[in-house]
């Protein structure tokens with residue numbers, strides 16, 4: 001069982017979209033997946049079309065029986081968030097409160113991947129996610145604010161590792177909402193790669209292109225692969241998920257065959273020149 005947290009203290013950088021797409025792609029590829037919405041805003045739950053007013057993450061953290069809290073969605077199971085989670089700071093004030101999710105998840109069996117969507121804050125819920133996770137994916141837009149926020153975020157992750165979760169690793173930095181049309185994106189990518197190297201991690205070689213189909217799919221409460229399987233974002237998230245699977249020790253040869261379908265039209269690739277990164281950053285353009 002691999003537990004992966006999508007994180008960044010900034011909002012609007014694609015954490016929820018990445019969590020939704022990764023959970024859906026792993027699920028449709030035949031893996032058993034549980035998604036946990038750890039954000040009181042509940043965007044993941046809403047975009048999944050989860051039933052409201054049902055038991056979910058909040059109850060699960062308070063030791064309610066898992067089978068009462070988990071909703072079955074088409075491609076993954078879900079612990080949904082609701083407004084009660086915004087009371088987490090007050091509600092979960094006991095010693096060891098950072099370990100609630102980790103301990104609650106130990107009751108579960110049979111999931112191969114657990115995907116955690118986190119809030120844009122280093123709240124008790126996010127600390128719980130970092131304490132439970134094996135790996136984090138740092139979602140970033142290629143802008144200067146995301147870049148300058150990285151030192152602080154990486155510092156927080158290092159502290160979470162030191163105090164709560166020695167097994168925590170950073171799987172990599174995922175560039176989201178990527179604009180292939182601008183030179184600035186390419187230059188920013190190089191800066192992110194240099195920063196990643198400083199922190200002993202890498203930038204995923206797949207960047208997720210800005211694509212209006214993402215917003216449309218979320219409005220319709222369906223994942224990008226069901227909504228538009230050949231759009232840029234679906235291609236990018238499929239490639240990213242495979243990259244993540246391998247980065248976390250998955251065997252390339254064991255990737256389920258059913259998910260190996262590609263769109264009939266193959267897209268050209270542009271390679272961004274490398275200076276400092278350990279992995280090649282490739283963006284495909286159609």
Ligand SMILES: Nc1ncnc2c1ncn2[C@@H]1O[C@H](COP(=O)(O)OP(=O)(O)O)[C@@H](O)[C@H]1O
Pocket residue numbers: 010011012013014015016017018043120139176177178208209210211212213214215218233
């Ligand atoms: N690749 C993309 N292309 C277009 N819009 C995107 C993309 N990724 C995310 N978005 C949109 O950007 C907004 C913020 O994304 P979201 O995943 O909710 O970020 P976060 O969870 O970090 O706050 C949402 O409206 C989402 O639909």
Ligand SMILES: [Mg+2]
Pocket residue numbers: 015016017039043118119
């Ligand atoms: Mg979000």
